[in-house]
Amino acid sequence: MSEYLISLQNISKDYNGTEAIRNVNLNIKKNEFLTMLGPSGCGKTTTLRIIGGFEYPSSGKILFEGTDIISLPPYKRRVNTVFQKYALFPHMNVFENIAFGLKIKKVEPAIIKQKIDRILDLVRLTGYEKRSVNSLSGGQQQRVAIARALVNEPEVLLLDEPLGALDLKLRKGMQLELKAMQQQLGITFIYVTHDQEEALTMSDTIVVMNNGLIQQAGAPESIYNEPVNAFVADFIGESNIIDGIMLEDYQVKISGKNIRCSDLGFGKNEPVDVVIRPEDLKIVDETDGVFLGTIKSVTFKGVHYEMMVQAHDMEWMIHSTRMRPTGMKVGLKVDPYDIHIMKKAAEE
Amino acid sequence: MVTKVLKRTYILFLYVFLYAPIIMLALYSFNNSRTRGAWTGFTFKWYLAMFQDRQIMTSLYYSLIIGLVGAFIATFIGTLAAFGINSMKPLPRIATMNLTYLPVLNPDIVTGISFMLLFIFIKLRLGFLTLLLSHITFNIPYVILSVLPRVKQLDKNMYEAALDLGATPAFAFRKVILPEIMPGVIIGWLLAFTLSLDDFVISFFNTGSGVSTLSITIYSMARRGINPKINALSTLMFVCVLSLLVIVNIMMSRQKKGVKIKEETR
Amino acid sequence: MKKTWTAYPYILWMIIFTIVPLGLLLYFSFTVTSSTGTIFSLDNFRRFNQPIYLKVLFRSLKLAGVSTILCFALGYPAAMFLAGRDLKHRNTMVLLMVLPMWVNFLLRTYAWLTLLERKGLINTILGAIGLPSLSLLYNDFAVFLGMVYNFLPFMVLPIYSILSKIDRNLIEAAEDLGANPFLVFLKITFPLSIPGIISGITMVFMPAVTTFVISRLLGGGQYTLIGNLIEQQFLTVGDWNFGSAISTVMMAIILIGMGFASRYETEQEGSGLW
Numbered sequence: 001m002s003e004y005l006i007s008l009q010n011i012s013k014d015y016n017g018t019e020a021i022r023n024v025n026l027n028i029k030k031n032e033f034l035t036m037l038g039p040s041g042c043g044k045t046t047t048l049r050i051i052g053g054f055e056y057p058s059s060g061k062i063l064f065e066g067t068d069i070i071s072l073p074p075y076k077r078r079v080n081t082v083f084q085k086y087a088l089f090p091h092m093n094v095f096e097n098i099a100f101g102l103k104i105k106k107v108e109p110a111i112i113k114q115k116i117d118r119i120l121d122l123v124r125l126t127g128y129e130k131r132s133v134n135s136l137s138g139g140q141q142q143r144v145a146i147a148r149a150l151v152n153e154p155e156v157l158l159l160d161e162p163l164g165a166l167d168l169k170l171r172k173g174m175q176l177e178l179k180a181m182q183q184q185l186g187i188t189f190i191y192v193t194h195d196q197e198e199a200l201t202m203s204d205t206i207v208v209m210n211n212g213l214i215q216q217a218g219a220p221e222s223i224y225n226e227p228v229n230a231f232v233a234d235f236i237g238e239s240n241i242i243d244g245i246m247l248e249d250y251q252v253k254i255s256g257k258n259i260r261c262s263d264l265g266f267g268k269n270e271p272v273d274v275v276i277r278p279e280d281l282k283i284v285d286e287t288d289g290v291f292l293g294t295i296k297s298v299t300f301k302g303v304h305y306e307m308m309v310q311a312h313d314m315e316w317m318i319h320s321t322r323m324r325p326t327g328m329k330v331g332l333k334v335d336p337y338d339i340h341i342m343k344k345a346a347e348e
Numbered sequence: 349m350v351t352k353v354l355k356r357t358y359i360l361f362l363y364v365f366l367y368a369p370i371i372m373l374a375l376y377s378f379n380n381s382r383t384r385g386a387w388t389g390f391t392f393k394w395y396l397a398m399f400q401d402r403q404i405m406t407s408l409y410y411s412l413i414i415g416l417v418g419a420f421i422a423t424f425i426g427t428l429a430a431f432g433i434n435s436m437k438p439l440p441r442i443a444t445m446n447l448t449y450l451p452v453l454n455p456d457i458v459t460g461i462s463f464m465l466l467f468i469f470i471k472l473r474l475g476f477l478t479l480l481l482s483h484i485t486f487n488i489p490y491v492i493l494s495v496l497p498r499v500k501q502l503d504k505n506m507y508e509a510a511l512d513l514g515a516t517p518a519f520a521f522r523k524v525i526l527p528e529i530m531p532g533v534i535i536g537w538l539l540a541f542t543l544s545l546d547d548f549v550i551s552f553f554n555t556g557s558g559v560s561t562l563s564i565t566i567y568s569m570a571r572r573g574i575n576p577k578i579n580a581l582s583t584l585m586f587v588c589v590l591s592l593l594v595i596v597n598i599m600m601s602r603q604k605k606g607v608k609i610k611e612e613t614r
Numbered sequence: 615m616k617k618t619w620t621a622y623p624y625i626l627w628m629i630i631f632t633i634v635p636l637g638l639l640l641y642f643s644f645t646v647t648s649s650t651g652t653i654f655s656l657d658n659f660r661r662f663n664q665p666i667y668l669k670v671l672f673r674s675l676k677l678a679g680v681s682t683i684l685c686f687a688l689g690y691p692a693a694m695f696l697a698g699r700d701l702k703h704r705n706t707m708v709l710l711m712v713l714p715m716w717v718n719f720l721l722r723t724y725a726w727l728t729l730l731e732r733k734g735l736i737n738t739i740l741g742a743i744g745l746p747s748l749s750l751l752y753n754d755f756a757v758f759l760g761m762v763y764n765f766l767p768f769m770v771l772p773i774y775s776i777l778s779k780i781d782r783n784l785i786e787a788a789e790d791l792g793a794n795p796f797l798v799f800l801k802i803t804f805p806l807s808i809p810g811i812i813s814g815i816t817m818v819f820m821p822a823v824t825t826f827v828i829s830r831l832l833g834g835g836q837y838t839l840i841g842n843l844i845e846q847q848f849l850t851v852g853d854w855n856f857g858s859a860i861s862t863v864m865m866a867i868i869l870i871g872m873g874f875a876s877r878y879e880t881e882q883e884g885s886g887l888w
Contacts, residue, residue: 052786052790053789053790054786054789054790073789073794074786074789074790075789075790075791075792075793075794079790080790080791081786081787081790083783083786083787084783085781085783087781087783087784087786087787088787089784089787089788089802090784090806091805091806100788100791100793100801101791101792104791104792104793104797105792148787148791149790149791152791152792355695355698358691358692358695359692359695359707362688362692362766363710365763366710366711366714366763366766366767367710367714368729369722369725369726369728369729369763370714370717370722370725372725372728372729372735373721373724373725373728376728425623425624425627426624428620428621428623428624429620429621429623429624429625431617431620431621432617432618432619432620432621432622432624433621435617435618436618436621440618444621444625447625447628447632447633448628450632451632453868453869453872454865454868454869455820455821455823455824455864455865455868456821456824457824457826457841457844457845457861457864458639458824458861458864458865458868461639461844461848461857461858461861462632462635462636462638462639462861463631463635464848465635465638465639465642465854465858466630466631466634466635466638469638481631482631484627485627485628485631485632488624488627488628492624542716545718546716546718546719548718548719548720548827549826549827553848553849563718563720566718566720566721566724567720567827567831570720570723570724570727570831571830571831573727573731574727574728574731578724579728582718582721582724582725585717585718585721586717586721589716589717589718590713593713593716597709
């Protein structure tokens with residue numbers, strides 16, 4: 001018995017010579033909420049479709065509880081999928097849609113009825129059984145799609161950007177609902193999205209992908225706080241990414257200034273990417289600042305102000321709850337542990 | 349694997365079924381023998397005979413004249429109508445569109461007979477004119493159906509922008525509107541021309557006074573049995589229709605691309 | 615840019631050349647002319663209600679019905695193949711299916727004459743391998759063949775166009791929920807393709823009922839369908855009233871059928887011809 005529910009081992013997939021994903025290795029634990037995050041075309045959906053059985057990988061293995069399921073067609077896998085555009089059957093009503101999987105398994109009608117009652121209660125659509133799926137709102141269709149998958153009690157639920165078509169407010173609500181459902185049912189969720197906020201809100205584990213490669217996998221906090229490269233740093237939250245030179249351990253040169261940092265282990269005078277989160281830059285008096293600059297623009301963002309500061313040859317993005325007027329001369333300060341040093345991405 | 353082979357075989361069989369008769373017909377148009385069974389040598393004599401056949405040549409002449417003139421008039425009326433229909437209120441528009449679909453849906457034989465009744469009723473002698481009028485009538489709906497989508501797509505502001513920039517309405521129409529709808533108009537014309545050449549049933553009931561189109565000539569010859577001259581004629585007609593279709597298809601795919609680009613830049 | 619008036623010539627034209635002629639057709643079918651003048655009468659329809667004419671009507675309906683079923687049986691698998699995911703030259707294959715539709719149908723029908731006749735290719739081949747020659751022409755078989763040959767693409771095309779528009783995700787969703795390929799077809803693909811089937815049936819059945827050319831060329835001079843009956847009344851017998859009545863009956867059948875079918879094809883506007 002393997003300790004992981006699903007193991008992807010060296011999975012690659014190419015379409016007519018262009019590689020969609022390369023050497024993906026991923027272990028998924030039981031009851032985990034795992035999110036694959038990345039820009040469109042990064043290979044996250046392809047990975048999901050390979051787990052679902054809709055794509056056949058060019059090479060590699062998928063172990064499900066230790067046995068290879070690569071040659072199993074989708075209808076023999078114990079996973080169910082919630083599709084991006086829901087894929088509800090237009091010629092069936094809500095009840096028939098949800099009952100589809102159960103009827104195929106030849107579950108008794110009375111039990112089907114029972115199960116559907118329960119699942120409709122869970123997705124808060126009781127009383128909608130006879131409704132045509134085309135008459136439902138986006139959020140309701142979404143919940144039917146989830147119910148249709150969940151009613152089969154799969155070991156794993158695959159969700160392909162299920163909230164992409166919903167408006168912001170509905171999306172926020174559904175995020176919390178999905179997370180609650182997952183905890184209540186104890187099912188493994190594999191979730192695909194390009195929305196970093198969504199990923200941070202819901203996941204136990206985030207897998208950041210780009211160009212068909214896994215960039216980083218880990219808990220949301222560690223991905224946000226310790227991004228392994230500039231791509232991850234840029235994709236998760238907003239960042240100032242600057243070229244720097246690592247002079248020696250704990251010393252980095254940025255924009256002409258030598259600054260203390262908390263990183264070590266780089267070569268002497270190695271060029272690096274330096275990432276500083278906008279909320280980690282503090283605006284202080286001119287005399288106290290490491291960098292000196294002028295406020296170029298101020299934008300109100302609701303919770304905070306976003307200010308662009310021109311300092312020497314650099315433009316910094318700063319988030320702060322206190323507004324400074326445009327044109328004001330200010331100093332900028334950053335704590336050593338808020339400076340993230342990353343190796344330059346290898347040129348492809 | 350097995351199902352794949354089965355599928356391929358099936359579809360191959362179907363295409364053979366669809367094309368074998370046409371290809372055989374074309375092959376036999378070069379056969380020296382009058383009877384179809386045996387191949388007795390390659391010849392162009394049926395083509396020669398066809399070109400010397402007065403009946404075939406006059407009906408070709410009538411087919412082309414009616415096709416060309418009819419398609420032009422139908423395109424003119426239909427294109428104007430498309431603009432008018434587009435600016436109608438919903439109710440009259442639906443009524444007019446139903447009127448447009450009526451001859452498209454009605455069986456050809458009923459359409460043909462009703463035309464004939466009209467012409468005899470108004471004491472118009474069946475012949476060239478009645479043939480032309482009936483061809484125009486059954487062609488206009490097809491022109492409208494191919495021009496209307498283009499007119500609907502027109503950006504109203506473009507015409508107004510042209511006027512705003514100092515163009516006269518006539519100039520704006522020629523330089524702004526016309527280029528936009530032209531692909532639809534040309535396809536409508538080609539469609540009308542092709543349908544006109546292709547029509548038999550409606551022509552059959554509305555001709556007289558010795559005027560005959562190719563379709564009618566073919567029918568009367570085929571009713572008497574095989575005639576190698578028809579083989580030659582058929583082959584030529586296949587080739588013409590084929591090239592026309594290729595042209596239409598190329599134009600349509602260009603038009604689609606154009607629309608796509610427009611959508612992308614929006 | 616209000617220029618509704620540009621449609622007026624067209625509307626006038628259509629009233630003169632479509633509404634008035636159909637009105638004349640109705641007028642003739644509901645009247646009889648004798649030496650005393652023209653009077654309103656249902657006699658023409660009563661006459662059509664006789665066994666000899668009803669037999670022709672039923673024969674036409676039966677022939678068209680069987681041809682439609684044959685076209686469906688042959689055409690549905692073909693449409694599925696064309697809509698298949700793994701097809702390489704899809705556009706070319708579809709174009710090849712459409713092309714014969716644009717060849718003059720007289721010529722398409724005539725082409726079979728040359729294959730089926732007593733000294734035609736098929737009998738020549740049979741003779742060459744020592745089999746007796748068959749009489750293939752001027753019977754039901756030849757007419758069926760001509761109908762299926764002429765109308766098959768009209769069945770394939772609308773079904774193909776619906777099948778190729780079915781959201782791939784729906785198929786995947788059904789597989790995901792445990793349906794094997796057969797069940798996917800039965801529960802998803804087939805029900806979703808019904809609008810295409812209906813419009814295919816319409817596009818085959820309607821012209822098949824009204825044809826008089828295929829039956830004349832391949833069925834011979836004695837072979838009478840309702841289309842031939844109409845043609846005879848107008849061109850040989852000269853009984854316009856009776857001919858108009860038969861035309862009216864046929865038009866009613868077709869338009870009612872169309873109205874019935876159009877309830878099912880709300881989405882695909884005029885996709886038929888292409």
